[in-house]
Amino acid sequence: MRAWALAAVVVNALITVTGAAVRVTGSGLGCPTWPRCTPDSFVPARHEDIPMVNTLIEFGNRLLTFLVLAVAAACVIAALRLVPRRRSLVRLAWLQPIGCAVQGLWGGLVVKTALNPVTVSVHFLLSVGMIAAAWMLYARASEGDGPARAVVRRDIRRLGHVLVGAALALVVAGVVVTGTGPHSGDVIATRFAFDIETVARLHADVAYVVVGLTFALLFALRVTGAPRPARRAALALLGVELSQGLIGYVQYFLAVPAALVLLHVLGATLVWIATLRVVTSLRVRDPLPSPIAPVPAKQAV
Numbered sequence: 001m002r003a004w005a006l007a008a009v010v011v012n013a014l015i016t017v018t019g020a021a022v023r024v025t026g027s028g029l030g031c032p033t034w035p036r037c038t039p040d041s042f043v044p045a046r047h048e049d050i051p052m053v054n055t056l057i058e059f060g061n062r063l064l065t066f067l068v069l070a071v072a073a074a075c076v077i078a079a080l081r082l083v084p085r086r087r088s089l090v091r092l093a094w095l096q097p098i099g100c101a102v103q104g105l106w107g108g109l110v111v112k113t114a115l116n117p118v119t120v121s122v123h124f125l126l127s128v129g130m131i132a133a134a135w136m137l138y139a140r141a142s143e144g145d146g147p148a149r150a151v152v153r154r155d156i157r158r159l160g161h162v163l164v165g166a167a168l169a170l171v172v173a174g175v176v177v178t179g180t181g182p183h184s185g186d187v188i189a190t191r192f193a194f195d196i197e198t199v200a201r202l203h204a205d206v207a208y209v210v211v212g213l214t215f216a217l218l219f220a221l222r223v224t225g226a227p228r229p230a231r232r233a234a235l236a237l238l239g240v241e242l243s244q245g246l247i248g249y250v251q252y253f254l255a256v257p258a259a260l261v262l263l264h265v266l267g268a269t270l271v272w273i274a275t276l277r278v279v280t281s282l283r284v285r286d287p288l289p290s291p292i293a294p295v296p297a298k299q300a301v
Contacts (some may be wrong), residue, residue, distance in 0.1 A: 001079045001089060005138035007095055008075055011068045012131045013269040014122065016124060018061045020265040028115045030058030034108035037062070065104060072096030075137065082161045084202035088145055089123060092137040099130040115189035117179035124175055125267025128168075131269065137279040144287030152282050160279045163213045167275040170210050173203040174268055182256055200252060207245055210271075214238045217278070230281040237274040244271055 022028055032051060040048045044055045057153035079086070079093035092160050102124050110119045150157050177199050180192040192199075218234040220226075244267035251260035 001074075001082060001141040002138055003202045004071065004075045004078045005093075005134055005141055006070075008134035009131060009138060011064075011071050012127055012134055012275065013266075015061070015068055016127045016131075016269050017266050019051050019124065019127070020161070020262055022058055023120075023185040024060045024183045025054065026183075026186060027054035027057040028120075028189060029111065030054035030056070031062065032111070034111040036133065062107075065100065065107075068103075069097065069100045072100050075134075086145055088140060092133060092140060095133040096130065096137075099126065103130070104125060104146055104256075115185045117184075117190060117192050120185070121175045121179050124178075125240060126173070128171055128269075128272060133271060135273060135276040135280070140285070141277075143285035146286040148283045148285050150283050151218060152221065152230060156217070156220050156224065156226070157282045159213065159217050160282045163210070163217060164211045164275055164279050166206070166213055167272060170203070170206045171268060171272060173199070173206045173271055174264075177203045183258065183261060189269050202221075204248070207241075207248070211238070211245070213245065214241060218248050224293060230278070233278045233281040236270070237278050240267065240270050240274045243267065 018116050022030070031044075033052065035040050036042050037055065038045045043057045044052070046052060047055065075093040076090075077097050080090065101297050103123070105122055106126060110116070112230045113119045155278070175216065176192060176194065177196070180194045180199050184191060214234065214237050218231070218238060221231045221234055244264070247260060247264050247267055251264055253255060253259065
């Protein structure tokens with residue numbers, strides 16, 4: 001169960017990066033129709049005014065959806081085969097195929113709206129939600145079903161929850177920057193009507209807040225003698241954030257080259273996963289107590 005849940009985290013992160021590759025290569029409408037790739041074919045076919053390489057890139061991203069769906073189905077099967085069956089894991093596992101279906105339909109809307117930045121942004125945020133669901137499935141698969149029990153002080157755990165909210169705000173701010181800047185996915189795609197420097201600075205400000213909260217959490221975990229897994233998770237998150245910040249500044253000063261955009265999208269997913277890892281390391285769930293079987297009375301001799 002844990003292996004398939006971790007695979008779901010990986011493939012959902014992977015499809016966010018390939019989706020960014022579709023955008024930065026101008027292949028967003030390489031398949032101009034949905035669910036067909038072209039009006040007359042479900043598979044790549046030559047179409048007027050669309051280079052074949054763009055069609056192949058977009059179609060490749062669509063094919064990756066089937067890999068995500070296959071892993072999602074494996075998560076459900078693994079959860080159903082557990083003995084004893086755990087309803088909490090079954091419910092979390094079902095979020096994966098349901099999310100795939102929603103993403104597939106929404107992807108069609110993205111094509112129908114000619115890569116409107118709102119629909120494209122929601123498309124990315126749905127993947128962020130699926131990553132969160134997959135990570136929770138992974139974390140819960142190694143725990144019991146008892147009530148959550150904090151391994152740190154209550155105020156530290158609250159700080160962890162605030163950090164998750166700030167990290168999500170950072171992702172949303174990054175999505176707005178992406179929808180405002182270059183690399184729209186196609187020449188006919190529209191952009192958000194924001195000033196790119198303003199939204200980029202706002203994104204950087206939120207990033208400073210996230211890094212500050214992470215440092216505060218790491219400091220609190222160390223001075224209170226928190227368990228080592230929690231401290232390691234917070235330190236890893238800080239390292240990912242600093243690396244992501246470096247990539248962000250370099251790509252800004254180099255006029256947002258396509259290769260660094262892909263690295264930045266990968267970094268965003270890693271920041272999100274590392275944040276989820278931190279917050280789940282701040283609590284444990286014990287197994288539910290098993291019912292005590294009655295002791296049979298001794299037979300008379």
